[in-house]
Amino acid sequence: xxxxxxxxxxxxxxxxxxxxxxxxxxxxxxxxxxxxxxxxxxxxxxxxxxxxxxxxxxxxxxxxxxxxxxxxxxxxxxxxxxxxxxxxxxxxxxxxxxxxxxxxxxxxxxxxxxxxxxxxxxxxxxxxxxxxxxxxxxxxxxxxxxxxxxxxxxxxxxxxxxxxxxxxxxxxxxxxxxxxxxxxxxxxxxxxxxxxxxxxxxxxxxxxxxxxxxxxxxxxxxxxxxxxxxxxxxxxxxxxxxxxxxxxxxxxxxxxxxxxxxxxxxxxxxxxxxxxxxxxxxxxxxxxxxxxxxxxxxxxxxxxxxxxxxxxxxxxxxxxxxxxxxxxxxxxxxxxxxxxxxxxxxxxxxxxxxxxxxxxxxxxxxxxxxxxxxxxxxxxxxxxxxxxxxxxxxxxxxxxxxxxxxxxxxxxxxxxxxxxxxxxxxxxxxxxxxxxxxxxxxxxxxxxxxxxxxxxxxxxxxxxxxxxxxxxxxxxxxxxxxxxxxxxxxxxxxxxxxxxxxxxxxxxxxxxxxxxxxxxxxxxxxxxxxxxxxxxxxxxxxxxxxxxxxxxxxxxxxxxxxxxxxxxxxxxxxxxxxxxxxxxxxxxxxxxxxxxxxxxxxxxxxxxxxxxxxxxxxxxxxxxxxxxxxxxxxxxxxxxxxxxxxxxxxxxxxxxxxxxxxxxxxxxxx
Ligand SMILES: Cc1cc2nc3c(=O)[nH]c(=O)nc-3n(C[C@H](O)[C@H](O)[C@H](O)COP(=O)(O)OP(=O)(O)OC[C@H]3O[C@@H](n4cnc5c(N)ncnc54)[C@H](O)[C@@H]3O)c2cc1C
Numbered sequence: 188x189x190x191x192x193x194x195x196x197x198x199x200x201x202x203x204x205x206x207x208x209x210x211x212x213x214x215x216x217x218x219x220x221x222x223x224x225x226x227x228x229x230x231x232x233x234x235x236x237x238x239x240x241x242x243x244x245x246x247x248x249x250x251x252x253x254x255x256x257x258x259x260x261x262x263x264x265x266x267x268x269x270x271x272x273x274x275x276x277x278x279x280x281x282x283x284x285x286x287x288x289x290x291x292x293x294x295x296x297x298x299x300x301x302x303x304x305x306x307x308x309x310x311x312x313x314x315x316x317x318x319x320x321x322x323x324x325x326x327x328x329x330x331x332x333x334x335x336x337x338x339x340x341x342x343x344x345x346x347x348x349x350x351x352x353x354x355x356x357x358x359x360x361x362x363x364x365x366x367x368x369x370x371x372x373x374x375x376x377x378x379x380x381x382x383x384x385x386x387x388x389x390x391x392x393x394x395x396x397x398x399x400x401x402x403x404x405x406x407x408x409x410x411x412x413x414x415x416x417x418x419x420x421x422x423x424x425x426x427x428x429x430x431x432x433x434x435x436x437x438x439x440x441x442x443x444x445x446x447x448x449x450x451x452x453x454x455x456x457x458x459x460x461x462x463x464x465x466x467x468x469x470x471x472x473x474x475x476x477x478x479x480x481x482x483x484x485x486x487x488x489x490x491x492x493x494x495x496x497x498x499x500x501x502x503x504x505x506x507x508x509x510x511x512x513x514x515x516x517x518x519x520x521x522x523x524x525x526x527x528x529x530x531x532x533x534x535x536x537x538x539x540x541x542x543x544x545x546x547x548x549x550x551x552x553x554x555x556x557x558x559x560x561x562x563x564x565x566x567x568x569x570x571x572x573x574x575x576x577x578x579x580x581x582x583x584x585x586x587x588x589x590x591x592x593x594x595x596x597x598x599x600x601x602x603x604x605x606x607x608x609x610x611x612x613x614x615x616x617x618x619x620x621x622x623x624x625x626x627x628x629x630x631x632x633x634x635x636x637x638x639x640x641x642x643x644x645x646x647x648x649x650x651x652x653x654x655x656x657x658x659x660x661x662x663x664x665x666x667x668x669x670x671x672x673x674x675x676x677x678x679x680x681x682x683x684x685x686x687x688x689x690x691x692x693x694x695x696x697x698x699x700x701x702x703x704x705x706x707x708x709x710x711x712x713x714x715x716x717x718x719x720x721x722x723x724x725x726x727x728x729x730x731x732x733x734x735x736x737x738x739x740x741x742x743x744x745x746x747x748x749x750x751x752x753x754x755x756x757x758x759x760x761x762x763x764x765x766x767x768x769x770x771x772x773x774x775x776x777x778x779x780x781x782x783x784x785x786x787x788x789x790x791x792x793x794x795x796x797x798x799x800x801x802x803x804x805x806x807x808x809x810x811x812x813x814x815x816x817x818x819x820x821x822x823x824x825x826x827x828x829x830x831x832x833x834x835x836x837x838x839x840x841x842x843x844x845x846x847x848x849x850x851x852x853x854x855x856x857x
Contacts, residue, residue: 375460375474378406380715381489381499383479383652385409387417387701388505388683390451391708392715393471399716404469406460408491410478413533414457416449419701421536422557423731425449426564434537449533482656484676500678501715504658504667505708507684508646508699513552515615516642522620527640530561539641543568546638547575550627552615553643554580554587556730559598561641562607563732569606576606577637579613579627586730589740590809591750594823597804601736610635646699648685661687664697671721673711680715682707688722692839693743693818700728725833739829742819742836748811753849757805757824808832808849815841817848828852 380396382389385407393405393415407415416437424439433439437449458470474491481490488498510529517524528539543549543565551558551565562578562585569576582588584595585602599609614630618640627635648666652658658675659668666687673680673688683704687697698707703726710722731737804823811819816839820832831851842848 375406375463375472375497376495377498378404378463379500380405380503381497381501382407382503382505383489384503384505384507384649384683384685385411385413385415385473385475386505386507386683387415387451387704388507388685388708388711389503390415391705392503392505392680392682392712395709395712396716397469397471399713399718402469403716404463404466405471406463406497407471407473408477408479408489408497409473409475410492411532412476413450414454414473414475415451416533417451417701418531420449421533422530422560422564425536426540426561427567434540437533479652480655482652484656484658484679487678502679503708503711503715504652504656504675504679504681504685505683505704505711506649506652507704508648510642511645511647512642513615513644515618516640519618520620523618523625523640526620526625526638527642529642530557542639543574544572547573548577548637549574549639549641550577550579550625550635550637551641551643552579552627553641553645554578554582554585554611555643555645556586556589556728558641558643559585559602559732560730561643562602563605566602566605566607575608575637577608577610577635578602579610579615579629579635581612581614583611585609588746589744590821591746591752594752594804594809595746598732598736601732605732646684648687648697650685661695661697664695666697671723672714672719673707673722674714680711682711690725691721691723692725692836696743698726698728700726702726702728725836727829727833736824737826738821738823739826739832740819740821741829741832742811742817743813744809744811744819744821748813748819750809750811751845752804752807752809752823753846753854754804754807754823755854756803806854808852808854810845810848817842817845822852825852825854 380393380403382392382405386409389407389409393407396403396405409415420439424441425433425437428439430436430438438446439449440446456471458466458472460472460474463470463472477495478492479489480492482502483489486498487500487502488496489502490496510531512527512529516527528535528542530536530539549565551562558578558580562576565574565576568574578585580587582595583592584590584599586598587595589595590598599611603609610629610633612631613633615627616630617628619626619628624636625638625640627637627640629635650658650660650665650667653660653667656675656679658679660666661668664687666685667675667681668687669675669681671689671691673682673686675681684697684699686707687695688707690696706724706726707722710718710720710724713720725741727739727741729737729739806824808825809821809823810817811821817835820835822828822832835848835851
């Protein structure tokens, strides 16, 4: 602003003088021995009159001023929310200078062009040009000294102004926040409810806080550029979309055919962070693209990565986790890293979707639910576009850490049918980049050549804030240790993947699943408003290998435990697709809560055990046992019966005959 003022002081006399000189030259040019001549429009260029140089410059000026005006108006419009006042004033001043110049020149050029037959122009001095009379009328049409001074000055001034305007624009653009909300963080210094992380748990907490305290002011801070969204469709439905712009719309058809967005709520649901403390009824605001890097738990405040400090009354840590990598890739160097995806976020989906269209071979390392889902999703591409899809893992079959061996093998056959080449019992020794290919050397000597790697080898809970906050991290499971009410300190709660909690039935645990994130986030939010409830919910999770095979699981499902499986022949109704058609929701956990638990009624049909199934594992129930007590259950292509499973886990009884217990799921009735 000061710069502009100084410049204005210098420029104003020049501008006035230029304007005057211009008028004079017009007059001189307009009079030829007292006779009116057809006058070239007032010149601003040093080019000879009559060649249109002045015209060009004049139009340039007008255009520049017009552009300046448009820029000014649009920037001021933009500025309604984000522009800081200084820039606004600088723009205004610069624009005013330009405007004055052009205005002056327009005035000059606006001297009426005399008709040839008109009377001679009056020699009376114009009020705006008191010194005009001092200059003798010219007899020639040569460019006059005055005209030269005028055009040079104005060009100079104009150039200066233009550069000033450009510099203002550049400075302003540089000062623009990377996202739409960061400007407001300068204003926002306190949030009564501060939620760190913009994932599922945070969003669930925000909703429950507002449900119990309708006027609550909730601020979510997330280092992602996106509003809170659900992750499960990133490895499932989004890959099966027919919409070529799915990576932009992020809308997908659920297995039941209904369309929805992966965002929990549209932008209109949230209030702007700037309005958080003034909005009459409070609301939920999201500060995107900002990372909390330090917690001062005594001072009840956090520091963001741009040094902003925000104090809070109550705080939730829901920082989720970061995908693990394998050491062989980490030490392989940049070329390998560039060709490796660690899959977790929207941007990972976008980039992998694009990459998989432009390469010939892709290898997924990891046989868990994420790796297997992505393998099936990409496998579909193998039939469509000839993409080679390889999945490798140390286990014998897909999801070998979760499923009993016979079911894992059966699943592997299913995955193969989706067009995936399975390399089981594969331990990666090294990865290198040679001749435009990634070479994966396995410990048993096998060599796999591929173009791109997806490492889906688990998650590291994000406990970066533990150190500055002085919070305890569990040495066995990782994650912030919390009490039964999900509290780490009196005014700090933790939920979702990052929480290590005490499960009254199953002991201390950490769970990395959507339903747990929803329910623990919801409970933490309730407790932040004073509910003091224990986290006794037994969360579930699900995984789909495409629309036809899926399972839901609860409790501890670990293939190293003894299991009992009871199966039946699947019908067309026993698929994830049919299940979502019936429940009307694609996110299965949304349809089931603890409240829906019912007393199961056993089916009267006989329940054949796994031995009788002869490899037909179309649908069934798998019980996981610890000390003869059921601690985990998988419902294999059996849907919407999770409350029954939950009750069995909760009861924690010894069962003499699990075939009888299996009847509670009515798998033979359909
Ligand atoms: C591709 C994919 C598919 C999945 N499918 C299933 C499924 O089918 N079924 C199932 O049950 N579960 C599934 N899950 C798991 C489920 O999505 C997670 O358990 C759930 O998202 C955890 O929620 P959260 O809120 O704890 O963490 P997240 O959703 O990870 O959210 C944490 C957020 O905090 C941000 N953050 C971290 N640190 C900071 C900081 N210091 N400052 C600001 N922001 C920070 C992170 O960037 C992230 O946005 C899937 C996960 C993935 C990735």
